[in-house]
Amino acid sequence: MLLCLGLDAVHRRLDQGEGDEPLHRVRRVDHGDGGYCLEWRGGTPNTLRAGGLLALSPMEQPQWRVGEIRWVAWLGDAVRLGVALLPETLRPVRVSAGDPSAWPAPALLVPSPEGDDPETLVVPTTGYRSGTRLTLWDGPPRDTRLGVRLAGSPDIAQYTLRPAV
The missing domain is CATH 2.40.10 (Thrombin, subunit H)
Incomplete structure (x- = not known):
């Protein structure tokens, strides 16, 4: 392999x-x-x-x-x-934290397996935490916020996504 x-x-x-x-x-x-x-x-x-x-x-x-x-x-x-x-439905996206004009960084979006569950996002551990406002670049840009941290390591963290209200 x-x-x-x-x-x-x-x-x-x-x-x-x-x-x-x-x-x-x-x-x-x-x-x-x-x-x-x-x-x-x-x-x-x-x-x-x-x-x-x-x-x-x-x-x-x-x-x-x-x-x-x-x-x-x-x-x-x-x-x-x-x-x-990780789920096969995972796909590469880009995110801008805080300032939507910031250079978008690589991330991985895990769509919800069930319609009721939130999407999750895999990002580097540095520069991200629960509550961080993001512009998600996956087709048309959308504003969102990192929710609960579900998992993590020294390199990456996975968060739920929630509306940027």
Whole structure:
């Protein structure tokens, strides 16, 4: 399988189908509906850690899926990692925090699986917190606000979205 690490690389891979980020080859040890156990041989980047975001694709298919690294285990010259897949409906968007004229930053929008549940947004941890006003660039720009923080790691956080009232 091929993978790329980090929110920026994942966003570029989903948005453009390609990017200039390095792709890494890993071996699939096991898989299920919700994720994978992968094995990485050789040197690993310092961004490989639990809570990190990645995009992965079987080498025979050009389809990319986004996942979160749930655990990492070092086994001699290899590293094993458990990856929980995020919903397939996730899509790359851009957000401007505070000032709508600010340069839009990459984010990932997770549409609501049920009509009653709020959409959620995956953003970097730096510069965002519950209550932050955003302009969401996904088609026509819309004003919104970050709601409850649902999950997070040192690199990313996932928040509910609510109206910017």
